[in-house]
Amino acid sequence: MSSSIPVPPSRLRRPLWIATAVVVVVLLAVGFVVVRDRLGRCDGMDDVRVNAAGECVGISAGGSDFDQEALSAVVERVRQANAEVEKGEYVSVAVFLPMTPSRTSIITPEWVVDQVEGARLAQVRHNRSGVTPKVRLLLANPGGDMAHWREVVDEIDARRRTEDHLVAVTGIGLSLENARQAIGRLTDAKIPVIASTITADDIRFDGLLLPAPTNSRQAAAAAKQAKNFPDTSALMVVDTNREDLYPRTLADAFTKQYEDGQHVVVEQEQQYDSLLGSVDNAFGQMMPNICATGTGLVYFAGRGRDLVLLVAKLKDRACADKPIRIFTGDDVTAAQLTAMDLRSNSMRNVEIYYTEVASSHAWVVDRDNPLEETRKFRSAAVEGFLGRPLVFDDIPSFDAGRIMGYDAVLTATSAIKGAAGKDGGLVDSAQVMQTVKLLNLENAVYGASGELSYGNDGRARHKVVPLMRVTAEGRSQYVALDSEPTP
Template identity: 35%
Template sequence: MHLFSSAGNADDAGPWDPPRPWWRGWRGVTALVAVLALLGGGLYALLKPPGTGCATGVAQRGPDHSCAGLTDGGFAFTADLAPLSTLIRTENQRVLDTAAKPGGAPWVSVVYLLPMVPGEDSTNTADSIRHELEGAYTAQWEANHTHSQGDSPQIRLLLANPGGSDEQRTYALTQIEAQRTAQHIVAVAGLGTSTAATRASILRLTQENIAAFGSVITADDLSDIPGLVRVAPPNADEAVAAAAFLAKATPGAKVLLVEDRRAGDLYSSTLADEFSKSYPAGQLIPEPMDYDSSKSDVSTYFTKQMANVCLDQPDVVFFAGRGVDLPRFLAPLAQRNCAAQKPLTVISGDDASQVEQSAGIDEVKDALRLGKIRLLYTALAHPDAWTESPQSYSPTAIAPFLGGGEFVTAFPHESLADGQAIMGHDAVLTAVTAIRAAASGGDQVSGSDVMQMLTALNGAGTVPGASGLISLDKHGNPVNKAIPIVELTPDGQVNTVAVSSRTGTPPHGQT
């Protein structure tokens, strides 16, 4: 008897086929596709070019790949500017929300154009950039929440960073032009410092009928650009005010001129030229000390020149250079061999306000203390000037910066000593004044309308700025603007010692 039936007998069965591997079926195909997708995605992530977008209207450009472009405050160009950017965006959104309601007020946008990321060669510090934007925001808030400049249209404040390269600047300007209709852009304020790049930006914008309001640009080469006005006195006025102050404080003083010959820096070149014209030629040492801040070994050059300083024996040095270069000049000046015999006054232009926030401030304080040096400069604005010469300033204009004012409320721990917040405020204030004058006809305001109003900002249309009365001449410059003479002391304090002007006496600002 068989133990197994024929159906189950191994000897009677056909050839045996092993089970088909799972990976050869549909499951395997699916798994293979998934693996290849993961590998491909990882490879693409490794090999794809880095993203260039930072936010809508803002992108990485230029050799340093920093973010340039235009924002309503929703993007912060630096972490330092993040809290301020939030305030600006909140106010901008409030303007839009109010306008959307029945009977809501019309609005326009003012772009604040300013290099917002200080680079290695920047003449601005992070503090000065932040202060200037805080002042601009204060003017926006005052325009929208008080009635001192009327109340319509409401003002949105957009922020534009042109960076430090031509590629970044071109991208930012292109964004402004592309958004001018959608964002109702009628003016640009701020504009940065007096450089050839700033001039090129101004020309491009004003040719597009966008009015321009400079905050701290002072070079005389920036006069007579149609559509541009500025709230800062030109270098010629600063030079005359400095010369007038020296004539009173140090009559007959022998002056050595130190000049930066860096190409493209309109501030330094025009400041030196104008001081040379303003000071008595017989009291100027014939050979100025020229240097080029774009080259290396600037400190070494100044060190080598100290022997000539002792030979020339000046009473005063007029430093026609940027504030960031002052530490490199003052440190060797303090070590001059003749320091023990003769004290020396160094006086400079408004950019010297940057030195207080520079990395070299300790070196500067040491130089002032040890080298018998007194450091003065012609400031664009300083809060001490309000008490030094109260008749020169409008109480209404300075109110935002006093106790209970919007600046103090929003930024209680910030300093006004560098004048940047005051000048940023006055640039936007002047823009608002022109905008609301243009809006008096009741139609939608355009940039061309605002440009038309610029020549009316004098006489009865004079703008009472916190930095002094802003009465514009036909060249776009403020007439006889108040100019504080400021001293930086060895302990780092900044004090106003006098208030001057082109004529020596600024007009009364009481209103």
């Protein structure tokens, strides 16, 4: 009869069990972190993350549309354009825009699409020209009101030292306090900024270029046109929102340009604060004052979304027989134009004019000018934007944001080309920062919005300003082109 001999437990069994448990815990922890990271990204693509408000904020090379269906098509085109330059040496330009506007934003999804598409067109033109280094676009979203500009600017700064080789920032587009602070941080880091549609005169930084005509420039053009009408005084309607730099600078600029020995701005401004809400009610309270004043000329210093509300209130004014001409700046979108219904009897005496930062309709001014060097719009520049020969009898209508988004990136690529020199090698942001200061005189950039000769203050000198009129059907009609005399 045999008896079983007990086998003592292995001395390795406990350490092996512990080691296995540790590995499992580590793998679970890593998996949790990875899953949480992926879930924290808007669509699991690129470095675009969901913030507490549910916005998709961050930077994408075309892999994320920031959960904005309206952007999907243009973002896909950017992704494809970027894919064409992934082999070989390239640098990156960030298009920094509020890409997630809300219903109450001063911008629209269509505005964002136009800015991005313009930027892409300039990127494609540069990359197909044979000039090196080639350029990739990074889409940078600081949130609908740019509230998250700090973290996005930090990421932009970091990407200078990665394979992205980021060298410049374009876009921004809005004269907001958040935009001013973002520009300050970027230029302090020696990253040049070409702000597509910023017009406020008091946003100035070393390394900031403004290709769009400033508020002063637009106000001068509006004042000149306003003086063609019989009224010799103008009533100011102005937004006092302290977070928005655009309205006050526009109001001050128009006042300075309009007032002379024969023309004055009415002392009592009609003010509203868009931050407080109830803007339509405030405009309703203004109607008796607009009717009672001795002038039919109104200068509106505010955003296009608010102009739509003001125009709507004019339908109920008691003085429907009094002619009223409203002048304003460039912050008017196609959708807002459509919302301004001027066809009713109560609106028959209302005219609306606005200055624009750019207009494809303005290209007709050069129709009979055979000399390329004296054209307001160089044929090669316009055809580069169009991607085909310019036919004056068939000029498509483009939103100004697309033209200025194009010209901003065109400026950036011109600076990159100058920094790279004949060798065409990689450059850094400091080298491009040095070059942007020299894009003037013989080195001026010729864009779809006209000549871009940047002064030492960063502003494009002698920019032409289109004057537009809103038709009864809510369309934009080109009226005239104002150009400064060249000294």
